[in-house]
Amino acid sequence: MRGPVESAPPAGDRPHPTEPAPPASEDVPGGLLVLCLGNPLRRDDAVALHVARALEAAPPPGVTVKVSARAGLYLLDDMEGFDRVVVVDAIQSGQHPPGTVHALPLEELHTPAGPSPHAVGLPSALALARASGAPVPERVELVLVEVELLDVVGEGLTPAVEAAVGPAVEAVRAACGRLGSPADAG
Numbered sequence: 001m002r003g004p005v006e007s008a009p010p011a012g013d014r015p016h017p018t019e020p021a022p023p024a025s026e027d028v029p030g031g032l033l034v035l036c037l038g039n040p041l042r043r044d045d046a047v048a049l050h051v052a053r054a055l056e057a058a059p060p061p062g063v064t065v066k067v068s069a070r071a072g073l074y075l076l077d078d079m080e081g082f083d084r085v086v087v088v089d090a091i092q093s094g095q096h097p098p099g100t101v102h103a104l105p106l107e108e109l110h111t112p113a114g115p116s117p118h119a120v121g122l123p124s125a126l127a128l129a130r131a132s133g134a135p136v137p138e139r140v141e142l143v144l145v146e147v148e149l150l151d152v153v154g155e156g157l158t159p160a161v162e163a164a165v166g167p168a169v170e171a172v173r174a175a176c177g178r179l180g181s182p183a184d185a186g
Contacts (some may be wrong), residue, residue: 032179033082033137034065034172035075037089040157043154044098044147044161047168048088051143054169060176068092073125076136084179085137086172087122090161099160103171106140141175143168 013087034055036048052067059065079085091102109123122140129136145168148158157165 007087018121024069031082032084032174032176033079033087034060034063034086034088035078036065037069037075037087038067039186040070040155041153042123043152044145044157045090045150045151046093046155047090047145047147047157047161047165050157050162050165051088051145051168051172055166060173063176072121073128075122076129076134079137080135083138085139086141086143086175086179088143088168088172089145090150091148092147092150096146098146098158099164100146101167101171102142102144102146103175104144106142109142138142141178141179143171143175151179 020166034052036052036055038046038048039044040049049067052065055063055065064082066078068075075087087106096102106123106126126136126140145161145164147161
């Protein structure tokens with residue numbers, strides 16, 4: 001049996017896009033998922049993985065926490081079976097200092113569509129799936145942490161991003177509360 005935090009398979013072990021993802025034993029059909037995205041070998045890109053570890057230490061009741069390094073349309077596999085999702089990820093907007101935590105509904109994220117199906121962001125992936133009639137979560141909240149070193153290979157968070165892990169965990173708990181989880185929203 002898996003623990004409360006699940007990992008997506010490494011890139012070489014991922015199922016072919018036409019194969020269904022293996023079911024997670026902790027998944028609750030129609031439940032609430034916290035999906036933490038990142039790569040532990042890309043410095044600050046791993047911030048959501050640190051948030052997942054903190055949530056594992058004090059898990060919100062009734063919430064499934066997963067970690068994943070997937071992107072684009074593959075994220076739909078991670079969300080399958082959930083009607084409410086909180087996505088935690090790193091962002092580098094250049095408009096806020098590293099360590100700033102943003103919490104917003106997906107609908108408030110205004111990003112352009114990717115140039116091809118291989119470069120599809122979360123909003124585009126959900127819109128494409130919805131348009132094709134595929135089941136997608138009804139509500140998605142985002143918790144995004146501004147980072148300093150997004151594309152630098154190495155381990156460990158920069159100090160400002162490391163300091164943002166606690167506030168990001170609290171933002172996730174608040175998002176779970178907004179989505180109707182029994183988790184403490186404060």
